[in-house]
Amino acid sequence: MEDTASYPTIEPSNFDLIVVGTGLPESILAAAASAAGKSVLHIDSNPYYGSHFASLNLQEFTTFLQSQSQSPNNTPAEIQPDSSSEFETVPLATRPMYSSVEIISNSPEVLDNSRKFSLELVGPKVLFCADEMMNLIVKTDIHQYMGAFQSIDGSYVFDGSNGCLRNVPDSRSAIFKDKSLSLAEKNQLMRFFKLVQGHFQSDGGEESKRISEKDLESPFVEFLSQKIGLSEKLKSIILYAIAMADYDQENKEVCKVVLKTKEGIDRLILYHSSIGRFPDAPGAMIYPIYGQGVLLESFCRRAAVKGCTYVLRMPVVGLLVHKDDTSYKGVKLASGQELFGHQLILAPSFILSPGLAHSSPGMQGVKVKVTRGICITKNPLKPEVANCLVFYPPQSLCPDQLTSVRVLQLSSNVKSSPSGMFVIYLSAVCDDVLQGKKILNVAINTLFSHPASADNKDSLVDHQNENTEVKQKPTLLWCATYIQELTTDVSDGFNSTTMPDADVQYNNLLDATRKLFQEMYPGEEFFPQSVSPEEEAVDDGEPELESKSSETLESIDNGASGIEYTS
Helix, strand or coil: CCCHHHCCCCCCCEEEEEEECCCHHHHHHHHHHHHCCCCEEEECCCCCCCHHHCEECHHHHHHHHHHHHCCCCCCCCCCCCCCCCCEEEEECEECCCEEEEEEEECCHHHHHCHHHCCEECCCCCCEECCCHHHHHHHHHCCHHHHCCEEECCEEEEEECCCCEEEECCCCHHHHHHCCCCCHHHHHHHHHHHHHHHHHHHHCCCCHHHCCCHHHHCCEHHHHHHHHCCCCHHHHHHHHHHHCCCCECCCCCCCCCCCCEHHHHHHHHHHHHHHCCCECCECCCEEEECCCCHHHHHHHHHHHHHCCCEEECCCCEEEEEEECCCCCEEEEEECCCCEEEEEEEEECCCEECCCCCEEECCCCCCCCCEEEEEEEEECCCCCCCCCCEEEEECCCCCCCCCCECEEEEEECHHHCCCCCCCEEEEEEEEECCHHHHHHHHHHHHHHHCECHHHCCCCCEEEECCCCCCEEEECCECCEEEEEEEECCCEEECCEEECCCCCCCCCCHHHHHHHHHHHHHHCCCCCCCCCCCCHHHCCCCCCCCCCCCCCCCCCEECCCCCCCCEECC
16 A cells, blocks of 8 residues: 555645646646636646656656556556535546557667657657747746757758658748749749748738638638649658648548638648748747757746646546536545546546546547657768758558658757767658658657668668668667557546647647637636746745756847847
8 A cells, every 4th residue: 555644735625626637738828827817736747747647757658658558557546435414425537648668779779768758758849939838938938947959950852763862942032042943833832832922921811812711611622733733752841841731632532630721821820930030940849958848837837936836746536527417526636635626637647537538529439640850870861960850741651641740850959968979860650650660660660770781781762862872770779669649539527638739830739729628617717927037026936947058059030029049
């Protein structure tokens, strides 16, 4: 039996909101509720912040994944009923969100440097300079807790016809410099980007510059083909490397999510609006130093400044419900203490009693998974490129590749790895484990050579330079692959946050989080405009988060409240 004496007593015992789990959605909601003047308790059974959105060192990451693959006992704890109480305790348990875990280590050097890695459970993820998450970071001033950012140096798309990585022509400057495009293709892209810009700037005014409502409701792939007349190569670049569609948009039989023109145009506008927003970030995307984990930690810090109470290493074993109507009243901790709250938010890894849980209407019958991989090498995918995104459109790797594969390479300049090593994330949406594993293994074999075959002639051809050159594949030092579920459950009387999704950016996750806050607190503003840091008094409730500021920071201000970058 667990020693309950080791758990501290939490005071007070009544809160407006109890949040269980410190993942990104839960951390944002705790900060938003605290900013709205609510009393909030934020607890987690783990000794670290982040739950399934955490940034972990190599040993922690390996231990976590292996524990998931060993089918842990998720049977709810047996709780003795108390006949004298007006409440009944409904047991809680957790479900593994990851399966089919495979870890391969080919280098003792990687294991020896375990603590120098910062690995993401839900990579690849980046921040667009003009997306809603970056706007929220600026609005709430949480960047003061985040340290610095690094620019993503480039984006590339795999050309299956000749096995090379081509630059993504995502701006007028990139189009002009791209030697792989013909003059006709450059003119096509220029005219299309001008149309998108005109549609965005017209803002409902000049109808001649706007795309018609009929076209906006049509499939984006048809609009690009029939209205714009783009070549197959250009369509592929726009659909999968800029608009970042998941499924094969050309194949209606297998395409589960058809990207409409309106959404495609919105994604292009976000992409183009992000380019050049900050002087030291010439591209569209940036990445936080020390990983995405500092993002959620910063929301936790802001919540603590506003009075939120934080307790780690504190498991929740059950929910308190009224015996008469089973309405939610509070939670029971592993210490035996009972806490009461008007609202409850649970991380998506919790399993509830069958009498209380039901599937979300939007997810009923949907079986979607994400296959994820993390690889460590000593060489970059592209010479002299530190941080970059690579896209593999459907069917570019093999004929039965039904979804796009996304790859994010990070170097030591974002503190993701020790100097001289690179961390490379891969992900793809899939229907089942076999399909997901096959796609990921083909992508890994295309990108990397294994130590046993490092001396072979297997290579990638790079046509980015004027003269064709042959580039040896990076050797794979360490690799982990796994499958993540995307199912979501919700329950009456309390709320469950969304699982980590398959998107590269956070817009959908943030939209769902904002919607949940507004449903819980109608009429309350989702983060009122922040006051300056000097006006905020930091109290003793601030969570003990390790300081992760970069030693050398360059502060810039381009109307975005001093976002910082490393040089």
